[in-house]
Amino acid sequence: xxxxxxxxxxxxxxxxxxxxxxxxxxxxxxxxxxxxxxxxxxxxxxxxxxxxxxxxxxxxxxxxxxxxxxxxxxxxxxxxxxxxxxxxxxxxxxxxxxxxxxxxxxxxxxxxxxxxxxxxxxxxxxxxxxxxxxxxxxxxxxxxxxxxxxxxxxxxxxxxxxxxxxxxxxxxxxxx
Numbered sequence: 095x096x097x098x099x100x101x102x103x104x105x106x107x108x109x110x111x112x113x114x115x116x117x118x119x120x121x122x123x124x125x126x127x128x129x130x131x132x133x134x135x136x137x138x139x140x141x142x143x144x145x146x147x148x149x150x151x152x153x154x155x156x157x158x159x160x161x162x163x164x165x166x167x168x169x170x171x172x173x174x175x176x177x178x179x180x181x182x183x184x185x186x187x188x189x190x191x192x193x194x195x196x197x198x199x200x201x202x203x204x205x206x207x208x209x210x211x212x213x214x215x216x217x218x219x220x221x222x223x224x225x226x227x228x229x230x231x232x233x234x235x236x237x238x239x240x241x242x243x244x245x246x247x248x249x250x251x252x253x254x255x256x257x258x259x260x261x262x263x264x265x266x267x268x269x270x
Contacts, residue, residue: 095153095154096109096157096158097109097158098161098162104161104162104165105158106155106158106159106161106162107162109151109154110248110251112155113148113151113152113182113244114244114248116147116148116151117148117152117185117186117240117241117244118241118244119144119148120141120144120145120148120189120193121189121237121238121240121241123137123141123144123193124145124189124192124193124196124237125230127141127193127196127200128196128229128230128233129230129233131203131226134197134199134201135200141193142194142197144193145190145193146190148186148189148190149186149187149189149190152182152183152186153183155179156179156182156183159179169254171250171253172254174250174254175250175251175253175254178243178246178247181243181247182240182243185236186240188236188239188240189236189237189240192229192232192233192236196229196233199225
């Protein structure tokens with residue numbers, strides 16, 4: 095399921111960059127559209143498409159990471175990173191599900207709003223207050239959880255990759 099090596103490098107090293115960019119970007123778009131529903135109409139299907147691309151990138155990076163884990167020495171830091179990485183998929187599914195729900199609710203509200211003759215109601219007014227509050231709360235929760243999880247995974251991955259890979263002092267003859 096997906097590449098394991100790209101141009102001679104482990105694919106995980108390249109694919110994680112998509113995840114690191116797409117998850118926070120999707121999370122931000124999700125919160126913005128829940129707080130300002132007019133953005134749902136402006137973005138159209140871009141939000142659920144972005145969330146879908148984000149969702150697809152997670153198992154691709156995870157699969158490539160599992161391949162890489164099998165091709166490196168066993169290490170507690172690598173195992174911790176792998177365990178944390180396995181926990182991102184539920185958050186990505188949440189981002190996608192809430193993005194689709196917001197888009198669907200936004201379309202429904204826009205259609206209802208435009209059907210009402212001369213009402214001039216905006217999307218924000220068309221969505222009931224409890225639905226808006228629930229959408230905002232769920233969006234903030236999913237967005238924060240997914241971004242925190244990406245941070246934790248990235249931090250553990252950096253520690254696993256670099257814990258013995260550099261010197262705190264310049265290497266002799268290379269002092270710049």
